[in-house]
Amino acid sequence: MKYLLLLIFLGVVWWVWKKRSVEPLQPPAKRPDPQAEKMVVCAHCGLLLPESDSLAAGADFYCCEAHRQAGSTGRQ
Numbered sequence: 001m002k003y004l005l006l007l008i009f010l011g012v013v014w015w016v017w018k019k020r021s022v023e024p025l026q027p028p029a030k031r032p033d034p035q036a037e038k039m040v041v042c043a044h045c046g047l048l049l050p051e052s053d054s055l056a057a058g059a060d061f062y063c064c065e066a067h068r069q070a071g072s073t074g075r076q
């Protein structure tokens, strides 16, 4: 009976150890790529800039307020 308890104890230890060793490593959390931000072109001067830095006017984007007011007529 004493050896049976010891055997069960060793079995539990082995089972826990095996379960821990098999456990897959957590993949590193995916961070949003700062380079993945959408780039837009100023409809007036053609400057490429991040969408968050641009000024939107309808379907067009502009690099600054002056170009937004000037509109897209300056560049053809």
Ligand SMILES: [Zn+2]
Pocket (backbone or CB within 6 Å): 042, 043, 044, 045, 046, 047, 062, 063, 064, 067
């Ligand atoms: Zn511009």
